[in-house]
Amino acid sequence: MKAFRSVTSRAAVLDRLDVDTDQIIPKQFLKRIERTGFGEFLFFDWRKDPAFELNQPEAQAAKILLAGRNFGCGSSREHAPWALEDYGFEAIVAPSYGDIFRQNSLKIGLLPVRLPPEQVKELMERAHAGEELTVDLEARTAGGFPFEIDDFQRECLLEGLDEIALTLRGKDAIAAYEATHDAPFSTLSV
Amino acid sequence: MAQTLFEKVWESHVVERADGRPDLLYVDLHLVHEVTSPQAFEGLRLAGRRVRRPDLTIATMDHNVPTGDDTPMDPLSVQQLDTLQQNCDEFGVPLYATGSGREGIVHVIGPELGLTQPGITIVCGDSHTSTHGALGALAFGIGTSEVEHVLATQTLSQTKPRSLRVNFVGEKPAGVTAKDLVLAAIGRLGVDGGVGYVIEYAGPAIESLSMEGRLTICNMSIEAGARAGMIAPDETTFAYLEGRPGVPQGAAWEHALDRWRALPTDAGASFDREIEIDVTAIRSQVTWGTNPGMVVPIDGAVPDPAAFSSEDDRAAAERALVYMGLEPGTPIREIEVDRVFIGSCTNSRIEDLRAAAAVVEGRRVHPSVRAMVVPGSAQVKAQAESEGLDRVFEAAGFEWRRAGCSMCLGMNPDVLAPGERCASTSNRNFEGRQGAGGRTHLVSPAVAAATALAGHFAEPGE
Numbered sequence: 336m337k338a339f340r341s342v343t344s345r346a347a348v349l350d351r352l353d354v355d356t357d358q359i360i361p362k363q364f365l366k367r368i369e370r371t372g373f374g375e376f377l378f379f380d381w382r383k384d385p386a387f388e389l390n391q392p393e394a395q396a397a398k399i400l401l402a403g404r405n406f407g408c409g410s411s412r413e414h415a416p417w418a419l420e421d422y423g424f425e426a427i428v429a430p431s432y433g434d435i436f437r438q439n440s441l442k443i444g445l446l447p448v449r450l451p452p453e454q455v456k457e458l459m460e461r462a463h464a465g466e467e468l469t470v471d472l473e474a475r476t477a478g479g480f481p482f483e484i485d486d487f488q489r490e491c492l493l494e495g496l497d498e499i500a501l502t503l504r505g506k507d508a509i510a511a512y513e514a515t516h517d518a519p520f521s522t523l524s525v
Numbered sequence: 526m527a528q529t530l531f532e533k534v535w536e537s538h539v540v541e542r543a544d545g546r547p548d549l550l551y552v553d554l555h556l557v558h559e560v561t562s563p564q565a566f567e568g569l570r571l572a573g574r575r576v577r578r579p580d581l582t583i584a585t586m587d588h589n590v591p592t593g594d595d596t597p598m599d600p601l602s603v604q605q606l607d608t609l610q611q612n613c614d615e616f617g618v619p620l621y622a623t624g625s626g627r628e629g630i631v632h633v634i635g636p637e638l639g640l641t642q643p644g645i646t647i648v649c650g651d652s653h654t655s656t657h658g659a660l661g662a663l664a665f666g667i668g669t670s671e672v673e674h675v676l677a678t679q680t681l682s683q684t685k686p687r688s689l690r691v692n693f694v695g696e697k698p699a700g701v702t703a704k705d706l707v708l709a710a711i712g713r714l715g716v717d718g719g720v721g722y723v724i725e726y727a728g729p730a731i732e733s734l735s736m737e738g739r740l741t742i743c744n745m746s747i748e749a750g751a752r753a754g755m756i757a758p759d760e761t762t763f764a765y766l767e768g769r770p771g772v773p774q775g776a777a778w779e780h781a782l783d784r785w786r787a788l789p790t791d792a793g794a795s796f797d798r799e800i801e802i803d804v805t806a807i808r809s810q811v812t813w814g815t816n817p818g819m820v821v822p823i824d825g826a827v828p829d830p831a832a833f834s835s836e837d838d839r840a841a842a843e844r845a846l847v848y849m850g851l852e853p854g855t856p857i858r859e860i861e862v863d864r865v866f867i868g869s870c871t872n873s874r875i876e877d878l879r880a881a882a883a884v885v886e887g888r889r890v891h892p893s894v895r896a897m898v899v900p901g902s903a904q905v906k907a908q909a910e911s912e913g914l915d916r917v918f919e920a921a922g923f924e925w926r927r928a929g930c931s932m933c934l935g936m937n938p939d940v941l942a943p944g945e946r947c948a949s950t951s952n953r954n955f956e957g958r959q960g961a962g963g964r965t966h967l968v969s970p971a972v973a974a975a976t977a978l979a980g981h982f983a984e985p986g987e
Contacts, residue, residue: 352841353716353816357955362936366589366601368563368608370669380957403837405717408750408816409955410934411652412561413668434686434720434752435652439668485684487546498670499574502549502678505541509577509680512540512551518581519553519645 337444338495341471342425344398346462349388354402355409356436360418373414374421399468401459402429404452407436416440426470428477430455441488444495446470448477448484527791530757531688531723534663534788538646540680547684553645555675556631557584557618559609560936561650565673566612577679579617583640584609586623587630588936592899592926596938616676629902629928632656632870636740637904639769643758643785648675653870653952654753655746659739660766661758661788663723666747686723686752687797690790693728695805700984702880703738704872704950704969706730707745708810708820710802716818719751722798725790726756730804736765737876744871745952748817757789809984811857812954812967814845819954821857823972823982829853848956849964850944857982860966864947865896865977866959867923867970869933872950873901877970878909882917884974884985890922891980897924897939899931923977935960948976 364376381387388394400419406429407415416439419427426446440447448470450458458468458478468478472492475482491498502509528536541549555578562584569575576582586609589602598606606623613620621627627634632653635641643661648654650672657664667681675681691710710726711718724746731739739756746754763782766772773781808822819842821828830842830853846853851860867873867881878900890896898918900906906928909915915925932939933951941947941963950973951958954965968976975983 350837351844352837353818355816355953355955357934357953357958361957361961362934365560365936366599366605368567368605370564370567380961405720405750408716409652409747409953411650411666411668413564413650413670416668431717431720433717433750435666435668435747439670442668442670485545485547498682499572499674499677502674502680502682505549506678508541508549509551509678513679516551519642 336442336491336495336497339425339444339446339472339492341469341473342398343467343469345393345396346399346401346458346468347389347394347397348459348462349400349402350459352403353405353408356407356412356415356433357409359407359415360412365412365414370417371421373418374423377418377422393463393465396423398423398425399470400424400427401455401462402427404430406432408433411435413439413443416443416445420445428455428458428470441492442498444492446472446492448482450477450480450482454480527794529688529790529794529796530661530725530755530788531663534644534646535685537644547682549680550646550683552648552675552679552681553581554640554647555582556635556647556649556654557582557672558587558631558649558651559605560588561669562612562672563605563608564669565676566616568673569616569676574677576616576618576676579619581679582618582676584613584618584620585628585631585634588930588934590623590929591938592929592931593938594927602937626903629904630870630873630930632744633873633901633905636660636736637769637902639766639771642766642772643762644788648681652747653744655751656740656744656870658743658746658753658755659736660762661755661785663753663755665752687721688725689719689722689751690725690727690796690799692799692801693726693730693804694801695730695803697730697733697804698807700809700971701807702969702971703734703741705807705810706804707742708812708817708967709807711745711749711817712820713800713802714749716748716816717750719746719749722751724749724751724754725796726754731756732759735876736761737874740874741871745817748952758785809969809972811972811982813849813851813857814842815848815954815956817952817954817967819845823857823984825857827851827853827855827857859981861946861981862894862948862966862976863945864941865894865973866899866932866947866949866951867897867973868899868901868931869951870901871952872970873899873905875905875908877950878905878914881970881974882914884971885921885923885978886917888921888978890977894977894980896922896977897926897932899926900928902928932959934958948973948982
């Protein structure tokens with residue numbers, strides 16, 4: 336996984352509630368079997384509208400996305416964080432996220448920061464005014480506001496750890512668990 | 526100490542627990558489909574890793590498969606299905622491919638084959654994995670990185686969610702279905718009300734539901750933001766499972782029953798949050814907007830965004846109405862539809878098809894409506910055909926199709942055209958979900974069937 340420490344950049348503002356992963360990356364792009372190249376299809380349908388937030392000049396080259404409540408709800412498609420990351424975003428700041436989206440983002444080094452709604456609104460105003468923001472994982476701050484993230488997830492992100500390798504270090508514990516638990520179902524013949 | 530169903534299943538699957546770390550949770554069953562797995566298998570290949578427990582892993586093909594008899598597949602879909610076949614061959618994962626007789630929507634075949642069992646943990650790279658919780662399993666959707674983690678280790682590193690009990694109180698009025706109960710619950714909770722929680726659905730209205738109805742309820746947990754939903758296993762569950770291919774037989778079956786009977790939430794166990802929903806007030810539900818929480822009773826009308834208290838909610842409602850092409854105040858029953866879709870992992874099981882068939886038997890689909898029925902699995906299709914349901918649907922003017930995800934998400938040839946309005950038994954009315962520019966209204970199978978006949982939203986018998 337790509338490591339994340341901090342990012343300073345202009346921020347794109349997407350002040351909408353409940354943006355679902357179907358909007359972030361529509362289904363027709365889920366047929367690809369690669370992990371890369373999804374950025375050009377990010378918000379595919381919404382981007383056709385010249386008035387769409389990410390089409391505005393101030394949103395160009397933004398590495399931080401400011402979003403509304405429950406960002407990334409719906410489908411579990413990891414293609415959504417892949418598309419955001421491939422497009423150039425390194426961190427998202429929102430009041431809350433869809434659980435699976437948040438988990439998926441953490442796994443690929445795209446930092447989903449949670450801040451109270453009024454602080455996100457304030458950052459949106461500052462971004463509209465052209466201010467650059469800093470999201471700093473080491474200091475656990477976004478635009479100067481402190482945010483919470485659990486120590487383990489923070490460490491994984493800071494170090495860019497391969498979580499599978501980490502788990503496999505404890506493979507004796509997995510084998511011990513398996514030795515005392517039967518497989519739940521009879522294996523079916525295909 | 527008194528424990529909830531969720532805690533019992535979670536605690537019995539903790540492989541490792543350390544301070545400041547998420548729990549390492551054992552996965553009993555890993556379901557795999559073509560869309561969210563190719564990059565995970567590729568990751569294994571690049572790292573030189575194997576699938577730790579191919580015997581606890583089962584793959585099927587569902588999202589891309591065409592449901593018409595001779596509909597050609599686009600080259601990317603073909604590639605994705607071929608890739609799944611190759612990955613399953615290479616890593617030794619059993620695959621129920623199209624034509625095997627056991628294929629179907631992953632969340633339909635798990636319970637149907639008896640793989641989904643009380644007290645086990647199930648994951649799948651699909652958010653509707655919550656479905657399997659209907660049998661008392663802890664089941665949730667994961668992303669592709671997590672799919673790779675489970676393939677390699679048969680475990681998942683997870684922070685323990687909080688618990689939420691949704692108590693349905695009172696007696697369910699006649700004609701109100703499981704779909705209406707869950708849509709009403711989502712309307713109440715909101716689409717993010719369940720974020721961070723595992724929901725347990727309880728109360729007499731849940732206990733009296735069939736297994737199919739319970740699967741519909743748990744399926745839509747994710748639409749309230751909850752990764753998992755669960756229902757206590759009981760005699761309905763055991764009767765459903767008995768004799769299915771994946772469940773233990775003989776003495777092992779009796780032993781399994783003993784374990785399963787100990788799973789329900791203990792008296793006095795506490796939840797992080799509880800809500801009550803008065804079932805007696807629930808009527809047939811129809812969504813009007815672009816998420817499943819935007820829902821009203823069929824007797825109601827399209828709401829006025831001005832009535833929403835927060836500015837954000839007002840803006841969301843306004844955007845939704847523009848997308849849906851609806852005016853505030855329009856009675857739901859006056860909204861005309863172009864398409865009707867009966868299918869998806871929410872409502873494509875035999876009971877759903879029976880309910881819809883009972884409504885349309887001897888009648889005709891409205892001339893301006895194109896209606897289709899897509900069974901959830903090859904076995905549901907065979908069962909329905911043995912009961913003559915296919916003939917009932919076809920005589921009424923419905924298309925009777927092959928099993929698959931179909932028009933729930935439009936990754937296959939079944940899609941809405943821009944601007945088309947659809948009464949759908951699926952789970953998501955997001956913008957473009959069933960096809961770019963398509964307008965989706967979520968309803969129960971009975972309402973979908975009645976709507977197909979009337980040409981506008983209607984209940985059976987109207």
